Amino acid sequence: MVSKxxxxxxxxRITFAMMLGIPVLQMILFGFAINSxxxxxxxxxxxxxxxVFSRRIVAAMQNSNYFQVVKTVSRESEAKRLIDTGEVQFVLSIPEQFSRRLVxxxxxxxxxxxxxxxPAATSNALTAFRIFAEAALASEFRGPLSYLQGTVAPLQVTVHPRFNPEANTRYNIVPGLMGVVLTMTLVIITALAITRERERGTMENLLSTPVRxxxxxxxxxxxxxxxxxLQMGFVLLAAHYLFQVPLSGNLLLLLVVSLLFIAANLGVGLTFSTLARNQLQAMQMAFFFFLPSILLSGFMFPFRGMPRWAQYIGEVLPLTHYLRIVRGILLKGNGLTEILPNLWPIALFLLFALSIGLKRFRKTLD
Amino acid sequence: MREVVPVIEVEGLSKVFSGKTVVNQLSLRVEKGEIYGFLGPNGSGKTTFMRMLCGLLQPDAGSGTCLGHDLLSEVEQIRSRIGYMAQHFSLYDDLSVRENLDFMARIYAVPKRRQVLAETIERMGLGPFVGQLAGTLSGGWKQRLALAACLLHEPELLLLDEPTAGVDPMARRDFWEQIYSLTAQGISALISTHYMDEAERCNRVAYLAYGNLLTSGTAEEVISAAGLSVWSATGLGIQELASHLKGLPGIELTIPFGNNLHVCGTDPEQLEQSLRPFFAASRYRWEKQESGLEEVFISLMSRRLENDDG
Structure with a gap:
């Protein structure tokens, strides 16, 4: 029995490979890629x-590892745009006459x-900031400025956590869940739907008909x-009434762009179904896709906490971009222009998945 | 008068699966209104050949036409004019009889769908089962449903791959009656089967073994081409007789049929000479017989195997 x-x-072979591959994948993802x-x-x-002081603070931010200064802007509107599109996580505003007032x-x-x-992505950095900002300045308080040493807090730090002021993780998870639910069910269902036709032999019948x-x-x-x-509607209703997640954006826009995401997942499912020989294999392939999707997309763990290579993988996955879109629309009230940078990668992915699927899905059985 | 276009005409059709030739240089012609029987052992390429005819598989070599359309370039046209019934039941177990038929009718874009559906259900006697799930039908009724499904779009050619495998004799007879009435309307049929009695019901037969066409023609033609003489011995202990006869000159084959032993050979005189000593034994009653298709096919197969060995 055992040897059989x-x-x-x-x-x-595929099942065997998956049995070995999935634990390896899990190990790599959990072990290396995930960093809370x-x-x-x-x-x-x-x-x-x-x-000197403001430069000092910026330098300290750089040194802290938590922050990486990527841009210096001069206008408030520009800073707002960067936050809205998600290009930057933080904006540090140094007010006019900061040094004079400090002195x-x-x-x-x-x-x-x-x-x-x-909130998981930002909370540690925010805590750290208060500490090292003061520490950085302390070293400047020498000579004539030494009177500032030891005073209670030479400066104040106001943190303005936008979009989710109460740091409510639920606000982040629930809209994200919509993407996860769609990925999970749609990929699996379509992967199975066609494999089932093949397994039961009904595919042969279909292929002998004039259907293209x-x-x-x-x-x-x-x-x-x-x-x-239907799933989306369900999640949205639950998000609103059960979890009181603010739905601040344009729902219609969300529904429209979701079509692209749904289609991308179905494309993946179809491609799997052309590769898998039976339903078990299709299921495993779907899981193989689902695992990185959920772990590397920024759903469970902050995207920016992952190493470079994991981020690159994450950028490929449609869920990553969809999560940004959903959060952007629902929490930040993004419009079309802000989500555009996340829209075309999904479209590209869809095109890619569908063309592989169609190519593999040749009408003949051989 | 216009020359009658054959329903199927193929030349040198071949198919290779990962280095193994499954159909080897097959040439075949099926005329309109004909029932063409396709025989041969399992794995002889019958199914592959049928799949090539309906465009499920692309031939690796050869050419041909089906209903006047080119096999390689006009697959779409062929598909809408043939009815293919796969070896295994290939409709949806979880749809009812009517739903299955309706689905197929939609796929073929059958005009006046409701009417055609009702007529087909009526003609095939499926009326009592329309609401039943196809998966719960018995073998005979499943086969009837499958046949009904490939008749909806009024095909001119039926490709039936072992339609009667695992079906009881009564249902088989009904099935053949259907086929006869269809061919009377001018529909042609290519039917693969393992049953000899069904082979004899066909207008013409072809025998395939390991991808090669061994013989084809009407039953009489096939039998006379084989030139087989058959003696039958009736009595007890024919197994023992068979072992005595094995290897004697002129004796090619011994085939037991219950209490009967058919002894076959292509050279009638040599066969008789070898048998003469046994004629005396009173245990057996000897009779000279007409050879049937079965003996012919078995002898063709064994000759083929000997040639391969040599």
Missing amino acids: EFLQMRRD DPRHLPTAILSADNS RGEQPTLLLTADATD PLEMMVGKIIPYIIVGY
């Missing part, structure tokens, strides 16, 4: 005061604006697009 199982296991204490978060500086002991305020849609491959694929996809929308 092993023999069958060996015959089914993200560093090097992109930060923009909006400085109205160019002084006078007036406890000037530094404003650190954070994109707090994902594109017709067949579209016919297979449409019902599940509707299912996808």
Whole structure:
């Protein structure tokens, strides 16, 4: 009995590969890629005061590993745009006459604006900032300025966590869940739907009819697009009434762009179904896709906490971009222009998945 | 008068699966209104050949036409004019009889769908089962449903791949009656089967072994081409007789049929000479017989195997 199982296991190469591959994938993802204490978060500086002190603070931010200054902007509107599109996680605003007021002991305020849609990504950095900002300045308080040493807080730091002021993780998770639910069910369902036709032999019958491959694929996809929308509606209702997540953006826009995401997932499912020989294999492939999707997309763990290579993988996955879109629309109230940078990667992915699927899905059986 | 276009005409059709030739240089002609029987052992390429005819598989070599359309370039046109019934039941177990038929009718874009559906259900006697799930039908009724499904679009050619495998004799007879009435309307049929009695019901037959066409023609033509003489011995202990006869000159084959032993050979005189000593034994009653298709096919196969060995 045991040897028979092993023999069958060996015959089914894909299943065998998946059995070994999935633990390896899990190990790599959990072990290397996931980091709940993200560093090097992109930060923009909006400085109205160019002084030793402000430079000192910026340098300290750089050194802290938590922040990576990627841009220096001069206008508030520009800073707002960067946060809205998610290009930067933080904007540090240094007010006018910061150094003069600091020297006078007036406890000037530094404003650190954070994109707090994902509180897990920002909380550590925010805590760290208060500490090292003061520490950085302390070393400047020498000579004539030594009177500032030891005073209670030479400066104040105001943190403005935007979009999710209460640092409510639920706000981040629930809209994200919509993407996850869509990915999970749609990929699996479509992967199974076509494999089942093949397994039961009904595919042979279908293929001998005048139906074209594109017709067949579209016919297979449409019902599940509707299912996808039902799921979305369900999650949105639950988000609003059960979890009180603010739905601040344009829902219509969300529904429209979701079509692209749903189609991308179905494309993946179809491609899997052309590769898999039975339903078990299709299921495993779907899982193989789902695992990195959920772990590397920024759903469970902050995207920016992952190492470079993992981020590159994440950028490929449609879920990553969809999460940004959903959070952007629902929490930040993004419009079309802000989500555009995340829209075309999904479209590209869809095109890619569908063309592989169609190519593999040749009408003949051989 | 216009020359009658054959329903199927193929030349040198071949298919290779990962280095193994499954159909080897097959040439075949099926005329309109004909029932063409396709015989041969399992794995002889019958299914592959049928799949090539309906465009499921692309031939690796050869050419041909089906209903006047080119096999390689006009697959779409062929598909809408043939009815293919796969070896395994290939409709949806989880749809009812009516739903299955309706689905197929939509796929073929059958005009006046409702009417055609009702007529087909009526003609095939599926009325009592319309609401039943196809998966719960018995073998005979499943086969009837499958046949009904490939008749909806009024095809001119039926490709039936072992339609009667695993079906009881009564249902088989009904099935053949259907086929006869269809061919009377001018529909042609290519039917693969393992049953000899079905082979004899066909207008013409072809025998395939390991991808090669061994013989084809009407039953009489096939039998006379084989030139087989058959003696039958009736009595007890024919197994023993068979072992005595094995290897004697002129004796090619001994085939037991219950209490009967058919002894075959292509050279009638040599065969008789070898048998003469056994004629005396009173245990057996000897009779000279007409050879049937079965003996011919078995002898063709064994000759083929000997040639391969030599």
